[in-house]
Amino acid sequence: MAITSDVLVIGGGLSAVTAAVSAAREGADVRLVSHKASTLRQASGLIDALGYVPATEPAKPLRDGPPTAGRELDPDEWPDPEGPLADPFEGIDRLPESHPYRIVGSDALREGLALFDDLVGDAYRGSHTDRNALVPTFGGAVKPTARYPAAAEAGLASDHRPMLVVGFRSLTEYDARAFAGRLEAAGVPFDVAGAEVEFAEAFRADAKITRLAKALDHDEEIDGVPAREALAKAVAPHLHDAVDADGGVERVERVGFPAFLGDDRGGEVRDELADRLGADVFEIPMGPPSLPGLRLEDRLFDALDAEGVRFETGNPVVGVESASDGRVEAVAVDRKGRTAPYGADAFVLATGGLVGKGLDSDREGVREPVFDLHVDQPDDRYEWFVDDAFGDQPYARFGVRPDERCRPTDADGAVQYENVFAAGGVVGGADAAREKSASGVSLATGLAAGRQAATEANQ
Amino acid sequence: MTRHTDDDAEGAGRTNEASGGCGDCGCGEPSPGVPEAGRDEQPSVFVPDEGEIPETDAADAPDPTRADGAGAADRAATDGGVESASGGTDSTELDPDAYDPVDVFPGGDLDLREGADSCYKCTSCDTSCPVAEVDDEFPGPKFQGPEQWRLKRKDDHDIDESITSCSNCMRCDDACPSSVPLSQMHNEARGQFVERQMEKLSVEYVRNRILANYRTSASLASKFPRTASFAMNFGPARWAMEKVMGIPKERDFPEFATETFREWWKARGGAQVENPDKRVAYFHGCYSNYNTPEVGKAMVRVYEHFGYEVMVPPQKCSGTPMFANGMLDDARRHAETNVENLVEAIGDGADVIASCTSCSMSLRQEYPELFDLHGIEDVAEHTFEALEYLRIHEDLEGELDAAGGLDDERAFAYHAPCHARNQGLSRQAVETFRDVDGVKMEDVGDSCSGISGTYGWKEEKYEKSMEIGAEMFEHMEDAEGEVGMTECPTCAMQMEHGTGYEIEHPLQLLEDTLGA
Numbered sequence: 001m002a003i004t005s006d007v008l009v010i011g012g013g014l015s016a017v018t019a020a021v022s023a024a025r026e027g028a029d030v031r032l033v034s035h036k037a038s039t040l041r042q043a044s045g046l047i048d049a050l051g052y053v054p055a056t057e058p059a060k061p062l063r064d065g066p067p068t069a070g071r072e073l074d075p076d077e078w079p080d081p082e083g084p085l086a087d088p089f090e091g092i093d094r095l096p097e098s099h100p101y102r103i104v105g106s107d108a109l110r111e112g113l114a115l116f117d118d119l120v121g122d123a124y125r126g127s128h129t130d131r132n133a134l135v136p137t138f139g140g141a142v143k144p145t146a147r148y149p150a151a152a153e154a155g156l157a158s159d160h161r162p163m164l165v166v167g168f169r170s171l172t173e174y175d176a177r178a179f180a181g182r183l184e185a186a187g188v189p190f191d192v193a194g195a196e197v198e199f200a201e202a203f204r205a206d207a208k209i210t211r212l213a214k215a216l217d218h219d220e221e222i223d224g225v226p227a228r229e230a231l232a233k234a235v236a237p238h239l240h241d242a243v244d245a246d247g248g249v250e251r252v253e254r255v256g257f258p259a260f261l262g263d264d265r266g267g268e269v270r271d272e273l274a275d276r277l278g279a280d281v282f283e284i285p286m287g288p289p290s291l292p293g294l295r296l297e298d299r300l301f302d303a304l305d306a307e308g309v310r311f312e313t314g315n316p317v318v319g320v321e322s323a324s325d326g327r328v329e330a331v332a333v334d335r336k337g338r339t340a341p342y343g344a345d346a347f348v349l350a351t352g353g354l355v356g357k358g359l360d361s362d363r364e365g366v367r368e369p370v371f372d373l374h375v376d377q378p379d380d381r382y383e384w385f386v387d388d389a390f391g392d393q394p395y396a397r398f399g400v401r402p403d404e405r406c407r408p409t410d411a412d413g414a415v416q417y418e419n420v421f422a423a424g425g426v427v428g429g430a431d432a433a434r435e436k437s438a439s440g441v442s443l444a445t446g447l448a449a450g451r452q453a454a455t456e457a458n459q
Numbered sequence: 460m461t462r463h464t465d466d467d468a469e470g471a472g473r474t475n476e477a478s479g480g481c482g483d484c485g486c487g488e489p490s491p492g493v494p495e496a497g498r499d500e501q502p503s504v505f506v507p508d509e510g511e512i513p514e515t516d517a518a519d520a521p522d523p524t525r526a527d528g529a530g531a532a533d534r535a536a537t538d539g540g541v542e543s544a545s546g547g548t549d550s551t552e553l554d555p556d557a558y559d560p561v562d563v564f565p566g567g568d569l570d571l572r573e574g575a576d577s578c579y580k581c582t583s584c585d586t587s588c589p590v591a592e593v594d595d596e597f598p599g600p601k602f603q604g605p606e607q608w609r610l611k612r613k614d615d616h617d618i619d620e621s622i623t624s625c626s627n628c629m630r631c632d633d634a635c636p637s638s639v640p641l642s643q644m645h646n647e648a649r650g651q652f653v654e655r656q657m658e659k660l661s662v663e664y665v666r667n668r669i670l671a672n673y674r675t676s677a678s679l680a681s682k683f684p685r686t687a688s689f690a691m692n693f694g695p696a697r698w699a700m701e702k703v704m705g706i707p708k709e710r711d712f713p714e715f716a717t718e719t720f721r722e723w724w725k726a727r728g729g730a731q732v733e734n735p736d737k738r739v740a741y742f743h744g745c746y747s748n749y750n751t752p753e754v755g756k757a758m759v760r761v762y763e764h765f766g767y768e769v770m771v772p773p774q775k776c777s778g779t780p781m782f783a784n785g786m787l788d789d790a791r792r793h794a795e796t797n798v799e800n801l802v803e804a805i806g807d808g809a810d811v812i813a814s815c816t817s818c819s820m821s822l823r824q825e826y827p828e829l830f831d832l833h834g835i836e837d838v839a840e841h842t843f844e845a846l847e848y849l850r851i852h853e854d855l856e857g858e859l860d861a862a863g864g865l866d867d868e869r870a871f872a873y874h875a876p877c878h879a880r881n882q883g884l885s886r887q888a889v890e891t892f893r894d895v896d897g898v899k900m901e902d903v904g905d906s907c908s909g910i911s912g913t914y915g916w917k918e919e920k921y922e923k924s925m926e927i928g929a930e931m932f933e934h935m936e937d938a939e940g941e942v943g944m945t946e947c948p949t950c951a952m953q954m955e956h957g958t959g960y961e962i963e964h965p966l967q968l969l970e971d972t973l974g975a
Contacts, residue, residue, distance in 0.1 A: 037634045042581055203595050208585045210592045289586035310890050314883030336823040337840035340851045
């Protein structure tokens with residue numbers, strides 16, 4: 001077996017990168033293997049830690065008897081979650097004991113965020129405080145988040161300056177006027193207007209955001225006018241669209257765009273637009289495809305390279321190749337039909353949850369496909385969910401159950417493999433969507449699992 | 460046998476002798492696994508009637524069940540009724556009920572519904588597409604793949620012409636978190652477009668056919684390599700080529716080697732190492748044969764250094780440029796020769812090694828996705844890229860360490876080809892040489908070079924191609940090294956074209972650093 005390392009990290013997202021770097025910084029020789037291009041490109045680029053503490057008890061006792069499967073027979077009800085939290089660390093004690101934050105501790109979150117700050121440098125903001133920032137996202141919601149891209153800085157909802165939000169007819173997933181309306185309805189402390197402008201129409205109706213970003217990066221000419229100038233000209237007539245509390249016209253001091261303001265030269269694009277508009281310019285994080293996610297991916301993989309981590313993308317880890325005495329010796333990597341063994345002293349499983357395909361499911365059950373680790377779940381499929389879509393859905397917390405060293409345990413709580421550690425979405429116990437905790441869980445467990453794996457390998 | 464060109468003649472005799480098939484005797488009996496002239500016109504899913512299995516065919520089969528012709532005929536549906544030479548999983552554990560034979564032509568469409576259903580429209584493929592990033596008219600892989608596949612379920616929908624703008628870089632495959640077979644969908648749609656909708660007398664079709672069949676031109680040119688190298692790059696001729704053929708005059712045609720790899724191989728007397736336990740069959744592809752035989756020579760010397768017996772079976776084009784131009788019939792014809800000869804080598808205990816990452820990609824992924832030929836799954840499973848294989852099976856790092864590195868420091872600007880990326884190989888060169896003394900190698904980033912095989916060789920795509928490549932050129936200029944490095948011949952052309960650098964293949968550096 002020729003392909004070996006001290007630590008092998010399986011996965012390509014935030015938790016995998018965090019685990020790889022933290023293991024490397026403990027002196028381990030680290031290799032990272034991920035099946036597909038990093039899922040970071042589908043992420044908003046916001047780094048949340050804990051925005052809400054959702055209720056784990058229903059508003060009224062759950063009825064007895066078989067589940068109704070949505071037949072509206074006495075449906076259950078759940079209270080609204082507590083939040084948005086001003087301070088994510090302050091809410092950790094109120095999470096269930098099986099929550100990853102309770103297992104690895106709030107220090108792991110703090111150190112994970114510090115590691116992240118170190119890796120991304122000045123591309124991100126928010127490290128000056130423990131407190132959550134409120135960042136408007138493209139649906140017009142405001143998300144409590146611990147770190148945010150520098151490009152989103154001028155858009156914070158806690159800022160009182162009047163705001164213009166710009167949209168384009170061809171970007172159908174996002175409507176600037178609806179966005180402004182929803183922000184206003186949420187009671188933000190500033191005046192906001194939305195405007196749809198003519199710019200993206202110069203491109204084909206379904207031009208990709210990467211196409212728009214590239215045009216702005218290179219300041220390509222559009223009908224004879226450089227792209228950045230053309231965009232500023234399109235926006236300029238709307239700078240007085242905001243209306244103050246007395247019905248008066250107000251000049252906006254900041255302008256928000258969907259997140260396509262350049263890829264490699266985003267700072268330059270924003271600066272030029274700000275200069276031309278006489279207002280700060282910010283990006284509104286979008287759903288996938290997400291340029292902030294792509295930029296984060298670029299930064300983190302550059303960081304992996306700088307830390308000396310070996311990485312490869314394109315082939316999946318499909319199972320355990322060999323194991324003995326409760327330790328995995330090698331995993332099997334499928335290289336287009338033939339598997340090759342990848343040996344290591346310790347392994348970090350960071351393959352994601354149900355969406356990321358780190359967990360596999362069908363009508364019979366939910367499985368972890370690489371190491372076949374135990375995934376705690378009710379036997380009856382009808383108990384995987386509750387009626388209230390925003391209730392405490394059991395499936396949302398599915399995943400492996402780690403011990404205090406991040407090693408997954410079996411149904412009896414015994415460690416399954418001495419040298420296998422888990423991080424990120426594959427770890428159960430968090431309801432990341434309701435808590436707004438996905439990134440923080442990845443950073444905290446990634447940091448802890450990476451360190452533990454390095455310790456294991458060094459022994 | 461007609462399908463072997465003169466260049467392959469020395470190998471053809473061996474093939475016939477070893478297979479002992481009846482394909483050459485002219486008796487007209489269909490002989491599964493041993494294609495004969497005219498088989499191209501036969502149905503692609505070849506199902507022999509019972510009793511037609513020639514007994515002589517059992518000679519090269521280690522599997523005892525093959526001696527029983529009737530037994531083999533029972534499982535005829537997908538593999539021509541013949542057990543695989545090497546026991547590849549799909550062929551030996553075949554469940555005829557569970558297995559749905561796929562082939563593009565003429566057996567109908569591929570069943571790609573499952574792939575289409577797996578798409579949840581996250582659009583990751585679109586953001587990874589280098590063409591969509593520069594071409595306003597290209598709707599991106601999500602449309603070309605799952606959306607177009609759904610649209611054309613109804614007969615009255617033509618394939619959108621924009622499919623011809625897909626460069627087949629296959630980055631969408633790598634980007635898709637849901638494993639939608641995007642490139643397979645594109646290949647199928649492009650093949651159908653070219654077959655059903657493209658004017659066969661158009662300049663574009665003829666030009667694309669010529670580009671796709673590079674091997675044919677290269678084979679001719681290598682008869683008079685010096686003349687050809689001059690004539691192909693002669694100014695007035697290039698002007699005429701652009702005007703008449705749509706081949707951009709900005710590009711320089713690659714030089715043809717005065718001695719092809721196969722000529723060298725023959726002159727040297729073939730393999731210098733014999734080792735029945737460690738055998739590899741080298742798929743050199745067209746470019747290493749006609750244009751850069753030094754890459755092929757490096758492969759041979761490096762593998763012999765590690766004690767491998769190198770075989771060089773007769774072979775044709777891997778099909779990569781043909782897939783990209785929708786010329787699936789051409790690709791299939793070449794695939795038949797390749798699969799036939801490689802299956803035989805696999806039967807002799809060899810794994811298949813390619814030095815071009817597009818060739819290895821084609822044999823591993825596109826072959827089994829697009830063609831239903833006897834043994835094609837075996838070929839896919841036994842194929843590796845040259846450096847990849849050594850990294851899996853040899854202690855390359857230890858060996859490089861022991862060799863002590865280079866005396867004079869050399870710096871390289873390395874570009875990972877898109878097709879290497881999809882095989883998980885994008886970092887292997889940088890990581891292999893990272894700790895070698897005297898070698899400095901920088902990865903110039905993850906952008907596509909922009910040439911994508913034949914894409915950048917089309918006049919109407921030339922500017923887009925250079926725009927895609929701009930980022931790579933920039934990063935190459937920034938890198939310390941003044942020599943470029945990549946596994947892909949056309950990426951190498953683009954790198955050279957954009958920077959003027961000399962470009963090497965990692966195998967050449969491996970040869971130097973190992974002292975092989």
